[in-house]
Amino acid sequence: MGTGVRPKTRAREAALVPKILKWSWRGTLGVPDSDVQASRQHKLALAKQIRELRPHTVILPYWEARHPDHYHASSLGYEGCFLAGLKALPLEREPFRPFKILYCTSFEGMPATFVVDITKEYATRRRAILAYRSQFRPAKSERKGRVYLAIDELDAKMDLLARRNGDLIGVRYGEPFLQKEPMQVDNVVELPVRSI
Amino acid sequence: MGTGVRPKTRAREAALVPKILKWSWRGTLGVPDSDVQASRQHKLALAKQIRELRPHTVILPYWEARHPDHYHASSLGYEGCFLAGLKALPLEREPFRPFKILYCTSFEGMPATFVVDITKEYATRRRAILAYRSQFRPAKSERKGRVYLAIDELDAKMDLLARRNGDLIGVRYGEPFLQKEPMQVDNVVELPVRSI
Amino acid sequence: MGTGVRPKTRAREAALVPKILKWSWRGTLGVPDSDVQASRQHKLALAKQIRELRPHTVILPYWEARHPDHYHASSLGYEGCFLAGLKALPLEREPFRPFKILYCTSFEGMPATFVVDITKEYATRRRAILAYRSQFRPAKSERKGRVYLAIDELDAKMDLLARRNGDLIGVRYGEPFLQKEPMQVDNVVELPVRSI
């Protein structure tokens, strides 16, 4: 809905990203742009998909965000995973629930439980995000203060954030995640990240 | 200072614990019981010891506690480790700073960064703590409400706490730790502890 | 929805619990299992019931929970109580609002405003919870890690939690509650629970 680009352009971009990131599956399950809601219908569609894909780990957007679609997707994702495990639901396939649910965000403000070193993956990740270029303004074409971010501003902002997160653990680029349950550690003398 | 038992008894108990836990070094550096303070003198004594032992990981009491000695030991420990790394201090040996500083507590109220499965070590840990038995009242000899915990109450309390911490990560006995810097994780699909 | 047991079994269990706990009323108001929502229809049904029962105190699930039905029931409960007090709603009976709304949880993570000593009531509470046994796996029949808790694991977990909550106030079994408004105390020198 963002920029009013032609649906064809958006579809082409959306098809490109899974190739860059080597995804085996990608889908939006019919949830409409700018109207993501944790409705019964969307939750059941997701539960069905979860039973088919049987993911060990699910990564959801953090539950606070600037874009309402992002925080509603977080609720929808959690409740869809929960429903997938209920035996008596009128859904095909065996009940299944992911083992792990993690929360991530590409923007600031989420208190990180842990950070992952993505220095090696950063170039690929950057290529994937910039592939959605129709959602952003061309570089330098318009003044800041407008609603949409220019593509070069986005690139700089992503770089800044990933470097700041990397700095927290002493690497070049980092990606923060949050989990609600406590971390488990096997060996306290092998923990990375200098304290002092 | 706690119970007014004879110093000899305390010394015997203190000598027993390192054998149970296989410590290679144990010392109090002359810091007096019931008067632990992060004084310059105590910090330099600790810094000197840190330079000799060169520990990779230092575990300090959490900085909030019921016993003032415990929270003052936390400050003393941190500042001693910091001083140990300063080149120009009039201390022998090469400057050294531990890589990692962790905080722990045997009582509740500390927000855990992570929990360690101590199911295998629990019996040994229990034996070590109960070795300090002169600091506690004999079992059942006096009514609750007095200042000192009875030894059987201590044992039950420790068991309850370790089981509750274990329950958080799905094991029998757990020990919580806190670190101030973020955790670093290598592989998000290999994280333990079920989310849902 | 949980375990796909026969509805008859669930109904029998549900009928048993009010007898154990001596409830004068029990109802689900037609809110469907696994699809609890704070919808207008459910809120009006609840408001109507509140006007009939005129409860002084309402206890709701805490607003964060693992099971979506639990946190949606929390919103539904609060908003139903609110609507019950509005004069102009097309509902029969006199407007009424409970005096007190408390939040409770059977699992961890809620910051307690206060704890109640339930040592005397614990055996009855245990009997009531275990009466819902069709919702849990038989003891020891399957490996941990599956979606459903075994009945003996549930029993041990409830015991651990109630004992930990009891320990906070110095009794055997405790139940934590949260209230949003400040507590009021009449006499500061008669407060229970030792501080030091």
Next chain:
Amino acid sequence: MGTGVRPKTRAREAALVPKILKWSWRGTLGVPDSDVQASRQHKLALAKQIRELRPHTVILPYWEARHPDHYHASSLGYEGCFLAGLKALPLEREPFRPFKILYCTSFEGMPATFVVDITKEYATRRRAILAYRSQFRPAKSERKGRVYLAIDELDAKMDLLARRNGDLIGVRYGEPFLQKEPMQVDNVVELPVRSI
């Protein structure tokens, strides 16, 4: 130290307040004005006094405050109470520890655990505070922005704070307190303060 009034005036005021409030004991234990510290010497003096007075409940200033004497008095008070219970200290009298430690503040910013209705006691409390009038500027004599509060401004500020705290529990004047341990409640259906 505040206003440089003659020590005689301060002494007269200090002697007046215990009469207004019907205190059986009042003392400063030689701790100097503007230099309150939790030193060993002051802690031992307090511990000795605690063993003599054997108070069931001790009320300390909150540990964050504008005036350094207030927050240092909070540490000094806590650690003095702790020492009072240690058998082996070279202090006369039987070891004793207060049952309850509460924190209070006459200014804002402390998260209250509970509020006490002081409507009946307010006039007496006001008289006691205003008795220390040499510590404040005379009413209206100087412009706001100077270091010392005018006596009429103090009176208005105290009234405002006590009324706001009273409003939280539905009474005219209230006094907030904080305790670190959880509250214990006997009967959830007899709790005061309307929720909704």
Next chain:
Amino acid sequence: MGTGVRPKTRAREAALVPKILKWSWRGTLGVPDSDVQASRQHKLALAKQIRELRPHTVILPYWEARHPDHYHASSLGYEGCFLAGLKALPLEREPFRPFKILYCTSFEGMPATFVVDITKEYATRRRAILAYRSQFRPAKSERKGRVYLAIDELDAKMDLLARRNGDLIGVRYGEPFLQKEPMQVDNVVELPVRSI
């Protein structure tokens, strides 16, 4: 819905307030009393209005409140503003998004980002709020404890809150606001409000 007064009375009151406050526009967009929801329909109606009025600053109720209509209005308001900026929505007029979104509350509990001195505006604000008098009980006519606040109690409560907020910045009457983004300050030596 509150008091069942005649709709005519409510309409007359609602028409009076914009005159007192010199509003250029007022509307409820068909959102029903006691049933405010962030539904697609209401969000689109608001987005359309935002595009017409093009407000630089939008003030929403804080997202926690006693009245469900207030917190639902907060979500509805935010998401309506967000939708107003999406080019591809089937709405007339040019996409527009307010520059600034602030949160306010007339009751306590919101952590203020900043406070505005409203001493000069207080009398007008008071007149506007008291204009809605049919929503409150007549003064002193009924005992406290009932659902509706008496008009004189409301007046006293508003006065108390505005004075407490004023006191935080050293003025007679203050109004608190919250913003989610950080404040920006040009000159650190020109900041108002004494620190010490």
Next chain:
Amino acid sequence: MGTGVRPKTRAREAALVPKILKWSWRGTLGVPDSDVQASRQHKLALAKQIRELRPHTVILPYWEARHPDHYHASSLGYEGCFLAGLKALPLEREPFRPFKILYCTSFEGMPATFVVDITKEYATRRRAILAYRSQFRPAKSERKGRVYLAIDELDAKMDLLARRNGDLIGVRYGEPFLQKEPMQVDNVVELPVRSI
């Protein structure tokens, strides 16, 4: 104390910075390196200096920091400012207290009350910090993981932090500050920083 460089070098560097930053006064008041404490003696020395300089605004290090000197300087600074206002202290000159106390930090973790745009001042600030180069390792000369930061790493880290803080308010370089009292704002429609 940091690097054991010759005192002469340190003195030369320390003399250079006030010229770069155009300070009218600079001093350490005899507080020793690596042993900053909020002692009575240091507090009185600072109070005396405050009475002489009569600063309107004082900027202190944040009260949590990696370096103990930094957090002890925060307490020392606050309590020195407080003492400076006490009439009866045996200090020369007229009692004085700064109007405003702000907290800042050059490293992460402090919750900012506001951010200042320092884009124009950044080059000068960078020059001033790099002037203390004897406190850091020469660029690239040693492996990361050692105690001291290399000068080029410091430069990159400062740049990253200032850019991240700038990004929060939409400028190139920003500096965060914290104040304990609430902000006061005159005009809510002139607030900078886009919300949405």
